[in-house]
Amino acid sequence: MTPGTADRPLMPFEDFEDLLDVAPDHVRLEYVDGRVRTKDPLSVEDFEELERRAPETVRLEYINGKLEVKAMPDGNHRCILMWLLRQCMQHRPDLDLVPESGVKAEAYRKGRARTDATLAPVDHFRGHGEWSDPEGSLMAVEITSHDRDTNQRDRIDKPVGYAAADIPVYLLIDRDNNTLTVHSEPKDGRYQQISRHPWGATVELPAPVNITLETEKLKDYAD
Numbered sequence: 042m043t044p045g046t047a048d049r050p051l052m053p054f055e056d057f058e059d060l061l062d063v064a065p066d067h068v069r070l071e072y073v074d075g076r077v078r079t080k081d082p083l084s085v086e087d088f089e090e091l092e093r094r095a096p097e098t099v100r101l102e103y104i105n106g107k108l109e110v111k112a113m114p115d116g117n118h119r120c121i122l123m124w125l126l127r128q129c130m131q132h133r134p135d136l137d138l139v140p141e142s143g144v145k146a147e148a149y150r151k152g153r154a155r156t157d158a159t160l161a162p163v164d165h166f167r168g169h170g171e172w173s174d175p176e177g178s179l180m181a182v183e184i185t186s187h188d189r190d191t192n193q194r195d196r197i198d199k200p201v202g203y204a205a206a207d208i209p210v211y212l213l214i215d216r217d218n219n220t221l222t223v224h225s226e227p228k229d230g231r232y233q234q235i236s237r238h239p240w241g242a243t244v245e246l247p248a249p250v251n252i253t254l255e256t257e258k259l260k261d262y263a264d
Contacts, residue, residue, distance in 0.1 A: 052077050052110045056099050063094040076190075079108050085151055089172070092153070103153035104146075104198050111155055111194075112186035117262040121184050121214055122158060124258055129160060132252045136179065137163050143172040144181065146202035148230060150174065154202055158182040160210075160250060175203075180210040180250050185217055187264075196222075205230040210250050219263055221256060223247070 052060075057072045064070055068087050069080040083091075088103040095101055100111040114122070122140060129138045142159035146152035153172055160180035166173055175181075181203045185191045195213060203211045204227035211224040211232065219240045224232035225247045238244045240259040246252045 052099070056096065059096045060091075060099055063096070065090050065094070077108060077110055082106070083108055085153065088153060092171070100155055102155050102194075104194065104202060105152070109190070109194060112188040112190075114157075114184075114186065117216070117264050118157075118184050118186060121216075121259065121262050122182075124262075125158065125182065125214070125254075128254055129252060133160075133250075135163060136160055137165065138182070139166060142166070144175050144178070144203075144206065144208075145172050146175065146199075146206045146208075148205045150206065152202045152206075154181075154199065156181045157184045175206040175208050178208050180212055180246070181208050182212045182214070184214045187216065191217065200224050200232055201230060203227070204232045209248075210246060212246065214259070216262075216264065219259070221254070221259075 052075065054072060057077050060077065061070050065087065068083065068091055071078050071080055083106065085103060088108065092101045100113065102109040102111055126138045129136060138158050138160050140158050142156045144154050144156055144159060146154040159178050159182070161178045165177055183195045183199055185195050200211055207227050209225065209227065213222040215222060220237050221244050222235065222237045223244065223246060224235050226233040240263070241257050244254040244256055246254065
């Protein structure tokens, strides 16, 4: 992680106050060690109501039954996403790489994850609401941010949640160690195949994605 990541609050206190102002009366929030937490167990329905009311600067997720805050992307994060978008458009014009996609994740679709991008057939999400059923999605993408919850969220919780939702491929672009990790073949809530590649390698994304990534360009975004 970059210097100071461990000490950086995941949510500014001003954003917490704004969220507190709009939270439903029965959802009690607290601000602990730079994080927002709920004082009581939170249902999926209560999470969705809170998320609908949240300020635009606050991106919320519901993972393992807990409220989580997703960091806002910085410049290199956005550049990496655009690099991947160009690669996907070149190789698979029949697919859309949709940024900021809300997915019903985990077993029984009880989680609510906000992917950095989701790969799916063109117009797949037409008519969907904020949180889409994962059926038909080919790949979930996460690009790590330099925040202290990245390890638990992107490397541990998200692979489990996406595998349980049967998303065929999960691509993690990891800015802390300059690698791409490809997860595939979900079964029984776990990806059976996991391969890690350094930035600069040629990376094969397996079926049903079937895209070859030339990743030398990612070295320009190392930080």
